[in-house]
Amino acid sequence: MIVLMRVRMSIICSENGLLVCSHGPLELAQSVSIIYRRQGKIEEALRRCKIAWRIRLELFQAGKISEVLVGLGLHTLGTIYLDAGNILEADQRFREAFDIFLRANYKAGMAIIYNRFGQVQLLKGELKSAREQFVKAQEASREVDKEQYINSLNKQGRVCVLQDKWEEGVTFFEKAVEEAQSVPDYYQQTESLIDLADALQYLKEGERAQKLLQEAENIATKENYVFLLGLLEKSRGQIYYGTRDYQRAFEHFVLYCHHMADYNFSAFSTAIQKVVDVLLDIPKGEVPVIVKELLTYWTTHQLNEEYPELVQTFEEIDNLMVL
Numbered sequence: 001m002i003v004l005m006r007v008r009m010s011i012i013c014s015e016n017g018l019l020v021c022s023h024g025p026l027e028l029a030q031s032v033s034i035i036y037r038r039q040g041k042i043e044e045a046l047r048r049c050k051i052a053w054r055i056r057l058e059l060f061q062a063g064k065i066s067e068v069l070v071g072l073g074l075h076t077l078g079t080i081y082l083d084a085g086n087i088l089e090a091d092q093r094f095r096e097a098f099d100i101f102l103r104a105n106y107k108a109g110m111a112i113i114y115n116r117f118g119q120v121q122l123l124k125g126e127l128k129s130a131r132e133q134f135v136k137a138q139e140a141s142r143e144v145d146k147e148q149y150i151n152s153l154n155k156q157g158r159v160c161v162l163q164d165k166w167e168e169g170v171t172f173f174e175k176a177v178e179e180a181q182s183v184p185d186y187y188q189q190t191e192s193l194i195d196l197a198d199a200l201q202y203l204k205e206g207e208r209a210q211k212l213l214q215e216a217e218n219i220a221t222k223e224n225y226v227f228l229l230g231l232l233e234k235s236r237g238q239i240y241y242g243t244r245d246y247q248r249a250f251e252h253f254v255l256y257c258h259h260m261a262d263y264n265f266s267a268f269s270t271a272i273q274k275v276v277d278v279l280l281d282i283p284k285g286e287v288p289v290i291v292k293e294l295l296t297y298w299t300t301h302q303l304n305e306e307y308p309e310l311v312q313t314f315e316e317i318d319n320l321m322v323l
Helices: 025-038 042-061 067-083 087-104 107-124 127-141 146-162 166-182 186-202 206-223 226-242 246-263 265-279 284-300 308-321
Strands: 012-015 018-021
Touching: 042 067, 067 087, 067 107, 087 107, 107 127, 107 146, 127 146, 146 166, 146 186, 166 186, 186 206, 186 226, 206 226, 226 246, 226 265, 246 265, 246 284, 265 284, 265 308, 284 308
Parallel strands: none
Antiparallel strands: 012 018
């Protein structure tokens, strides 16, 4: 049983751009849950986050903190469920958080939840509903929360792309980049530069797309955005894959895997599966050479012992291809 009398309030800090209170064990449990989430350790993240949420709930019931902090805990819990692919649980936590923020008239909180609702709808494939939520997030965050405002623009661009409205998507991505530069918000600027480059590549503006990817790489390298560096290499690989320059494509795809391995195991596993999918679509005769180069890179960089999954996967593919 958590003894609330021993929990002492200390400082006000920031969690995902929103207001939170630091309460010793509460801050520790919440911070550790976020760290575990970023490492892809979902079960550990959920356990820690549930503890932090329970502490917040008891503190609120004892009249020691605002209910908004309970809502913030629910938001973080929902985000972890979303990362785990548990859409139903994520949606439930977001709705509970939204009800709290609505009661408190906490506009910054409502903006972030609208964006989360949009993400949930995207995962369900409900593009129209997703865009409606992102528009609500845009309106709710205007002049209130620049981070969520930029996020809403970026996500509307992604919906447009999924609806084959590429030119409209470009407009949203360009606006997101512009807004991120003004803050500055380097992470979202880099993210939107990558999305913008992908859209321009589809629209046959390859030269501009390459320049934007280089700009994104410069920022991501300086700020050590490992996950975004991985997405950059995936984008570059897809460009060469589209021109059937498979050797250069997989030079970038293996870098994509490398960055994701540095990020967390979950992202690494996803990267391997994506690379397997594209590998199985190239002419069969080219597979052995590509696999050899992938394995050479992995062993040369001494990644085969810490991350043997890539070696095992592509050796299996190579063996199956000769049957």
